Amino acid sequence: MLITVFLHPLKKVSVFSSIAACAVSFAGSVLIFAQQGQAKLSALEWATLPGLKITIGGMADPLACLMLLVVTGVGLLIHIFAYGYMKEDPGLSRFFAKLSLFMFSMLGIVLADNLVMMFIFWELVGLSSYLLIGFWFQRPSAAEAAKKAFVVNRIGDFGFILGIIAIWALFGSVHFDELKQIISSRPDLVNAIAPGVLTLAAFGLFMGCMGKSAQVPLHVWLPDAMEGPTPVSALIHAATMVAAGVYMLCRVFFILELSVSALQLIMWIGAITSVFAALIALQQNDIKRILAYSTLSQLGYMVMAVGCSATTEAMFHLGTHAFFKALLFLAAGSVIHGLHHEQDIWKMGNLKKYMPITFATFLVGTLALTGFPGLSGFFSKESILFVAYHKNIAVFAIGMFTAFLTAFYMTRLFVVAFLGRERTEDVAHAHESPKVMTIPLMVLAVLSVIGGFIGMDHYVGHHAVEHDAGGYGLVMGLSILCFLLGTGLAWFVYHQAEEEPCQLSIFKVLRDKFYSDEIYEMCLVKPQAGFGQSFGSDRSLAGRWFAGPFEQHHCLRWR
Amino acid sequence: MTSLNLLPLFLVLLPVLASLAIALGAPARKTALVTVLANLGAVLVLALSMPSTPGYHFVSSFPCIALPSFFEINFTLGVDGLSLAMLILTSVVSVAAVAVSPKNVRREAEFYICVLMISCGALGAFLSLDLFFLYVFHEVALIPTFLLIGIWGGLDRRYAATQMTIYLAAGSLVLLAGLMAFYFAMPEAGRSLDLRQISITLADDPFSAGDQKIIYPLLLAGFGILISLVPFHSWAPAGYASAPAPAAMLHAGVLKKFGLYGLLRLWVPYLPEGAEMWVNVLLVLLLANVLYIGLVTMAQKELNLMLGFSSVMHMGYIFLGLASGNSIGLSGAVVLMVSHGLTAALLFGLASVIREKTGTSTLADLGGLATKAPFLSFLFIIGALASMGTPGLGNFAGELLIFFGAWKSYPEATFLAVWGIVISAIYTLRAVRSTFYGETRAATEQVQDFKGVIDAWPYLLLVALLLAIGLQPQWLIKMIEPAMQLIAPL
Numbered sequence A: 001m002l003i004t005v006f007l008h009p010l011k012k013v014s015v016f017s018s019i020a021a022c023a024v025s026f027a028g029s030v031l032i033f034a035q036q037g038q039a040k041l042s043a044l045e046w047a048t049l050p051g052l053k054i055t056i057g058g059m060a061d062p063l064a065c066l067m068l069l070v071v072t073g074v075g076l077l078i079h080i081f082a083y084g085y086m087k088e089d090p091g092l093s094r095f096f097a098k099l100s101l102f103m104f105s106m107l108g109i110v111l112a113d114n115l116v117m118m119f120i121f122w123e124l125v126g127l128s129s130y131l132l133i134g135f136w137f138q139r140p141s142a143a144e145a146a147k148k149a150f151v152v153n154r155i156g157d158f159g160f161i162l163g164i165i166a167i168w169a170l171f172g173s174v175h176f177d178e179l180k181q182i183i184s185s186r187p188d189l190v191n192a193i194a195p196g197v198l199t200l201a202a203f204g205l206f207m208g209c210m211g212k213s214a215q216v217p218l219h220v221w222l223p224d225a226m227e228g229p230t231p232v233s234a235l236i237h238a239a240t241m242v243a244a245g246v247y248m249l250c251r252v253f254f255i256l257e258l259s260v261s262a263l264q265l266i267m268w269i270g271a272i273t274s275v276f277a278a279l280i281a282l283q284q285n286d287i288k289r290i291l292a293y294s295t296l297s298q299l300g301y302m303v304m305a306v307g308c309s310a311t312t313e314a315m316f317h318l319g320t321h322a323f324f325k326a327l328l329f330l331a332a333g334s335v336i337h338g339l340h341h342e343q344d345i346w347k348m349g350n351l352k353k354y355m356p357i358t359f360a361t362f363l364v365g366t367l368a369l370t371g372f373p374g375l376s377g378f379f380s381k382e383s384i385l386f387v388a389y390h391k392n393i394a395v396f397a398i399g400m401f402t403a404f405l406t407a408f409y410m411t412r413l414f415v416v417a418f419l420g421r422e423r424t425e426d427v428a429h430a431h432e433s434p435k436v437m438t439i440p441l442m443v444l445a446v447l448s449v450i451g452g453f454i455g456m457d458h459y460v461g462h463h464a465v466e467h468d469a470g471g472y473g474l475v476m477g478l479s480i481l482c483f484l485l486g487t488g489l490a491w492f493v494y495h496q497a498e499e500e501p502c503q504l505s506i507f508k509v510l511r512d513k514f515y516s517d518e519i520y521e522m523c524l525v526k527p528q529a530g531f532g533q534s535f536g537s538d539r540s541l542a543g544r545w546f547a548g549p550f551e552q553h554h555c556l557r558w559r
Numbered sequence B: 001m002t003s004l005n006l007l008p009l010f011l012v013l014l015p016v017l018a019s020l021a022i023a024l025g026a027p028a029r030k031t032a033l034v035t036v037l038a039n040l041g042a043v044l045v046l047a048l049s050m051p052s053t054p055g056y057h058f059v060s061s062f063p064c065i066a067l068p069s070f071f072e073i074n075f076t077l078g079v080d081g082l083s084l085a086m087l088i089l090t091s092v093v094s095v096a097a098v099a100v101s102p103k104n105v106r107r108e109a110e111f112y113i114c115v116l117m118i119s120c121g122a123l124g125a126f127l128s129l130d131l132f133f134l135y136v137f138h139e140v141a142l143i144p145t146f147l148l149i150g151i152w153g154g155l156d157r158r159y160a161a162t163q164m165t166i167y168l169a170a171g172s173l174v175l176l177a178g179l180m181a182f183y184f185a186m187p188e189a190g191r192s193l194d195l196r197q198i199s200i201t202l203a204d205d206p207f208s209a210g211d212q213k214i215i216y217p218l219l220l221a222g223f224g225i226l227i228s229l230v231p232f233h234s235w236a237p238a239g240y241a242s243a244p245a246p247a248a249m250l251h252a253g254v255l256k257k258f259g260l261y262g263l264l265r266l267w268v269p270y271l272p273e274g275a276e277m278w279v280n281v282l283l284v285l286l287l288a289n290v291l292y293i294g295l296v297t298m299a300q301k302e303l304n305l306m307l308g309f310s311s312v313m314h315m316g317y318i319f320l321g322l323a324s325g326n327s328i329g330l331s332g333a334v335v336l337m338v339s340h341g342l343t344a345a346l347l348f349g350l351a352s353v354i355r356e357k358t359g360t361s362t363l364a365d366l367g368g369l370a371t372k373a374p375f376l377s378f379l380f381i382i383g384a385l386a387s388m389g390t391p392g393l394g395n396f397a398g399e400l401l402i403f404f405g406a407w408k409s410y411p412e413a414t415f416l417a418v419w420g421i422v423i424s425a426i427y428t429l430r431a432v433r434s435t436f437y438g439e440t441r442a443a444t445e446q447v448q449d450f451k452g453v454i455d456a457w458p459y460l461l462l463v464a465l466l467l468a469i470g471l472q473p474q475w476l477i478k479m480i481e482p483a484m485q486l487i488a489p490l
Helices: A002-011 A015-035 A062-086 A091-112 A117-132 A140-171 A177-183 A187-192 A195-212 A221-227 A230-240 A241-251 A260-281 A288-309 A310-339 A356-370 A376-391 A393-418 A425-429 A435-453 A472-494 A507-510 A513-535 A539-547 B001-021 B028-048 B082-100 B110-129 B129-150 B157-187 B195-204 B208-228 B235-244 B244-271 B274-300 B304-325 B325-358 B373-389 B394-410 B409-434 B452-471 B472-486
Strands: A044-049 A052-056 B057-067 B070-077
Touching: A002 A221, A015 A062, A044 B325, A044 B394, A044 B472, A052 A117, A052 A376, A052 B082, A062 A230, A062 A241, A062 A310, A062 A435, A091 A117, A091 A230, A091 A241, A117 A140, A117 A195, A117 A221, A117 A230, A117 A241, A117 B001, A117 B394, A140 A177, A140 A195, A140 A539, A140 B394, A140 B409, A177 B472, A195 A241, A195 A260, A221 A230, A221 A288, A221 B028, A230 A241, A230 A288, A230 A310, A241 A288, A241 A310, A260 A288, A260 A393, A260 A472, A260 A513, A288 A310, A288 A376, A310 A356, A310 A376, A310 A435, A356 A376, A356 A435, A356 A472, A356 B409, A376 A393, A376 A435, A376 A472, A507 A513, A539 B070, B001 B028, B001 B057, B001 B070, B001 B110, B028 B082, B028 B110, B070 B082, B070 B110, B070 B129, B082 B110, B082 B244, B082 B452, B082 B472, B110 B129, B110 B244, B129 B157, B157 B208, B157 B235, B157 B244, B195 B244, B195 B472, B208 B244, B208 B274, B208 B304, B235 B304, B244 B304, B244 B472, B274 B409, B274 B452, B304 B325, B304 B394, B304 B409, B325 B394, B325 B452, B325 B472, B373 B394, B373 B409, B373 B452, B394 B409, B394 B452
Parallel strands: none
Antiparallel strands: A044 A052, B057 B070
């Protein structure tokens, strides 16, 4: 039902049909959510061969319902905001067509009832992300960023597809229902599989997540993806698409769970990503890039949670993160819009005077992200750290440190951009954005505040650790301490700063993103270019053996 | 014999009659267009009235040469699921190729006769149930291809045409040797050139392991040269780069598939022990097709050469499907054969439009075409997406099934081959980026876009079929699967 609605705007491209379609599917999601039933879409054969059956089908279990709500709800608000943001762009209808293609594919991922369908929509989401990042394709940087995003995602998909095929070879099915049934009813079959094979298959699936959710070392595309229009960054590269990786992990958790070492690996990659990205975020100056690295870091939290078997907590954080990160990105978009595409925070300052609504909502978003007690981010981050505390103390320490870093860099961003004094003249000409943009901001701000009180417990299955397991007070105390420390320190360093006060060389390493791009350049791009130089004409092998002798005749000479 | 049984004969004869009419002075372009459209209609009739039982249908046979106790050649035509899929491909690509042929070409009559004869040869090869005619029809199609490149080709046309002629002629000779070995290795009592009789004979009395060991590589090399299997591939990129649009479309799209079709008919089903003995060689060669050629493709600086190499690379996937030996991999190979044919025709056609409009195909000189010619760019990007295996377009379905099937037989090789999806994404997006995105250049400043559907319909036709396969491949799978069941040795 949702899908047919979404195909419509692709044909009749117009903003309003796009927004309307979004609203309709939001309503549909609420309906499904309210019924709480196991809604199922009828299945159509996609490819059926002896031993392999792939159907086009959908299912809406509680996990999918939750994700549907987040995707369509946040999506709807961002669509409305985008209309205000992109109003003057000549490619407005092209923009909304691509946005609708994205929503269609995203809902496809959420509703897919088998791995292959999920992969198909997974790739389509990657495609629409490619198209949207490269929306301003005349700009070389945007065209390059789009290409990079797609290629890095393809590396993840390489693992994903092999994982799917391996799972099919092991269990004989790609359908979630059938797989679940086989695994629960045939323990002998599961036990007969060598653990190494299972780990590899699980790791393959996880590689898909690493690509889409930008986990280290496949993280390099996400910051560059900020070349796209800001609503796109909010919708795709903060709230929904990048979270698809985490959603997928939760969806296939019953397979991952069979391999302890795969879970360990997932946990560590998540933890490393979270602290790695938070460190880089300390020293970025582009408002969107800071938020992008923050997204990376938060995704790291979610992946870490899955690695700790805490799928409920991961989904909880996914939901609250979607609210406050969409809010932050849209508010940043409002700032960028008001300042005529200025993104350097050191060229802002005292924006609270000129953009009061944006200021207020950004403040709410910052507090939610940094874990101000009582806001949504506090609860969800808390629950993940609590599980980590019981699972692995080292990972817990990393998580705490990241929480401190988060508080630091967000306060830095906030203080530099919104408080202090106007650093350039342009700031004085800044104006508040129109209502079509501020209203979605306010709605999201409310959601960011109350999001934590919406109990997600009984929707997404079990808790990894019961709440009475002890140490709850300690974890909460420590995270409040981290919040206070981070915020206080950043306030102390930055509240009077006119330019970046941290000039030590160690900070330069952070500013240069630990040289990830340079390492890739050196290890992959250079050797490939060298290969191209020597084999590019492909005349060294076959050409010389076969055509070579004939080339002596002048009638055959090359040019 | 109902009238439908004569439809295959009609398909083959119509282009010949039309060529005669053109030679006698009929308006070339119009006659050719009507012919290929009529053929497309006839193929659709065949497809709709095709019974779902396996085996050949609509068979018609005419005795030709009979040397008792030596051999007997019959002009036998018939259709099964596999040939039907190839006929659909051929007729659709033929329509597109004729439609995009230049309107004011020099020696117009000869040009269109050549195009029609390629189409006729391809249809005949896919329809023939007799090995002799299978071989002859392919040669009928090759000769006009050489002529088209040699006379109407672009840069380096003589080099390209000569190189291609030498390679393909050599390939045909090896193939002939292989077919003769195949024929004489059959037990004398059941020896036949008829595909139906061959399957009966060999089911009762398969080849000995020693025979298979020799026939297998002969057929592989013979057909392999035609398919541009590494290391016999270097004719293809150069040839396609200088070929005029319809020749590149028909050869890359359709004729190259003849080699694969031949392998499916003779090599996959009857030589399982040969396959076992030679499997490692085959896997190395096909991985070279995917990985080595993939890397070479990445280094290309000309759009047409890039497309040529990319088309060579995708042959590696199809070989992987054939090597898998199970019906999943084989069906995937056929789905990819059809989809790749459509994609190659689409991209080669559009690339020559770009070359015509900008006067260059060097990637560094192009850029910004998406601003100047959005419709043209849109179509090309769809083709590019198809070629790199984006879901929703036919190639993805084919590749996916091939990977599934191949994993069952050779997981390690499949693991390596899947890297191809990363490589193809890199070179395809690189070409798209430097051709269509970025600022406009001197060469692309004055480019005119397609004027709506009138200019673009041949390409839209190809895109439509690609979408039909990609969104719901089941109809195609259902068509070919019974035939694959008979072919799959496992």
